[in-house]
Amino acid sequence: MNYRHEFHAGNFADVMKHALLLRLVGGLQKKEKGFLYLDTHAGRGAYDLTRAATGDSLARRPEWPDGVGRLTGRGEGPPGVAEYVALVRKFDGSRRGGTAADGAPKFYPGSPWFVREQARPQDRLALCERQPGECAALREEFQFSPRTTVQETDGYGAVRALLPPPERRALVLIDPPFEAQDEFARVAVALGEGLRRLPGGVFAVWYPLTERARVDNFFADLRALRPPPTLAAELTIAGDAAPVKLKGCGLVVINPPWQFDREAEPMLEFFGAALAQAPGGGGRVTWLVRE
Numbered sequence: 001m002n003y004r005h006e007f008h009a010g011n012f013a014d015v016m017k018h019a020l021l022l023r024l025v026g027g028l029q030k031k032e033k034g035f036l037y038l039d040t041h042a043g044r045g046a047y048d049l050t051r052a053a054t055g056d057s058l059a060r061r062p063e064w065p066d067g068v069g070r071l072t073g074r075g076e077g078p079p080g081v082a083e084y085v086a087l088v089r090k091f092d093g094s095r096r097g098g099t100a101a102d103g104a105p106k107f108y109p110g111s112p113w114f115v116r117e118q119a120r121p122q123d124r125l126a127l128c129e130r131q132p133g134e135c136a137a138l139r140e141e142f143q144f145s146p147r148t149t150v151q152e153t154d155g156y157g158a159v160r161a162l163l164p165p166p167e168r169r170a171l172v173l174i175d176p177p178f179e180a181q182d183e184f185a186r187v188a189v190a191l192g193e194g195l196r197r198l199p200g201g202v203f204a205v206w207y208p209l210t211e212r213a214r215v216d217n218f219f220a221d222l223r224a225l226r227p228p229p230t231l232a233a234e235l236t237i238a239g240d241a242a243p244v245k246l247k248g249c250g251l252v253v254i255n256p257p258w259q260f261d262r263e264a265e266p267m268l269e270f271f272g273a274a275l276a277q278a279p280g281g282g283g284r285v286t287w288l289v290r291e
């Protein structure tokens with residue numbers, strides 16, 4: 001397995017995941033009490049988009065121009081989208097050589113950065129990354145961040161090790177590379193463990209829409225856990241007939257904050273139009289287990 005998120009940073013899937021992540025954090029922060037943010041597959045925390053065009057040996061087509069690159073020049077969009085774009089611009093503008101103005105970004109933040117940006121003094125971050133090089137970069141990026149731990153470890157094990165947190169409140173992002181055949185099954189086991197340890201926790205899982213049948217099996221495994229209210233927010237950027245491998249992606253959210261579905265729907269609709277790569281795309285929220 002040699003997954004490097006660098007090659008995908010800022011693509012349509014990152015856009016959707018990070019914009020919705022911000023809304024999840026906002027939802028949890030409607031209550032004063034602090035919470036633990038556990039990022040089981042945190043990545044390196046910050047990405048240089050110029051490096052996304054070069055592989056170890058092969059030239060790659062960068063993915064961010066069809067993702068965040070389509071949004072930074074646009075001023076429109078529902079509030080959740082505007083908030084996301086403003087943060088991407090802030091991150092990019094803060095890096096040496098970044099683009100302070102409205103132009104195409106040169107740097108793109110990872111999930112831990114988005115959450116750190118919103119974290120209050122009472123919130124904590126636990127960031128896990130198994131790949132040593134990525135974890136070293138993450139550690140450097142977050143070395144001066146208060147209330148943040150970075151661990152080079154298996155993120156699935158961290159669900160067992162870190163839950164329940166003393167705060168009794170948590171947002172857990174599970175964002176694996178989905179290179180292994182059994183990744184969906186491992187996620188389902190981790191969710192079962194997480195729900196046993198913290199039934200009221202908010203669990204968000206990113207997944208790819210490459211084969212619908214695999215996603216349907218995953219949903220069946222989730223329902224078998226008899227979880228609390230659970231929804232799936234999905235974005236498709238191309239219809240079934242299109243010659244595009246990754247046709248979309250989704251975010252399953254267990255225990256979504258109040259009205260998260262109402263915030264997510266217009267954002268997904270907007271992304272469905274703005275990020276389409278072929279006819280037949282769109283965005284929607286489906287309840288797997290009703291509120």
Ligand SMILES: C[S@@+](CC[C@H](N)C(=O)[O-])C[C@H]1O[C@@H](n2cnc3c(N)ncnc32)[C@H](O)[C@@H]1O
Binds near residue numbers: 040042153154
């Ligand atoms: C999709 S990327 C994460 C992106 C990040 N969450 C973000 O949104 O910016 C997946 C990461 O998981 C790491 N990884 C793979 N297997 C892992 C495991 N079992 N535990 C922790 N990290 C793992 C990979 O090295 C990769 O950096």
